Amino acid sequence: MVANPGTAFSNTDRRFYAWAAGVTVLIAVGGFARTYYLKSLFGTPALSLLVHLHAALMTAWVLLFVIQTRLVAARRTDLHRRLGVFGALLIVAIVAVGIPAAIESARRGVTIGDLTPLMFMVLPLGTVIVFAALAGAAVAFRRRSDIHKRLMLLATLSILTPAIARVPWPAFRAVGPPLFIGLTDLCVVAFVAWDTWKHRRLHPAFGWGTLLLFASQPGRIALAHTAAWERFATWLVG
Secondary structure, eight states: OOOOOOSOOOHHHHHHHHHHHHHHHHHHHHHHIIIIITHHHHTOOOOOHHHHHHHHHHHHHHHHHHHHHHHHHTTOHHHHHHHHHHHHHHHHHHHHHHHHHHHHHHHTTOOOTTOOHHHHTHHHHHHHHHHHHHHHHHHHTTTOHHHHHHHHHHHHHHTOHHHHHTOSOHHHHHHOHHHHHHHHHHHHHHHHHHHHHHHTSOOHHHHHHHHHHHHHHHHHHHHHTSHHHHHHHHHHHO
8 A cells, every 4th residue: 555645535535445444344354253353252273373474464454454545535645655665565475474374274174165175275375366466556556546546445355255255154155165256246346336437437447457356266266176276286285
């Protein structure tokens, strides 16, 4: 979230990004309440240091997104830019920790549905890569606030799938990745559609960013079923 926001948000922009931040917090906290935020109340299994670090970094990202949207809305662009440096470093840290965390999960046999742990590993790895691409592009366009803020929103929405997947409802979880990914996409479509309606056009940042996110999803599933991925995943888990 490194930006030169330029002009202040309009009232509708403030509401738009406030809603986006609120939805992100609700999904993240609700999804990970049993397994992380309130795990002491539910007696869920202990987590490794790597998983704790990964969770802390992702939590920091969500909090940063909330803070940054509020700073721009309050016209505190000076603080927004300063915090943006931390945001750029946080992106690097999320990638550096997220990849080994996904590999560790495969080693522990974590999976959903009928996917093997090695096949399932492509989903969190793909999430990290897509997040890095969207957030990294947002940093690159930090002087173009119209592009920057939309790519940051897409990057943040793109990491909601793991939280959605942890909703503690057996019938819900039994559907598996198609439902989790579909609900993530529904959030993306809702915000992109509203922005498009408001501005009477699909902004290119939303167009290309959404295309990247949506195209990556069936691509990950298809890749997971290939022999090449099985060999590569086997090598990764060592």
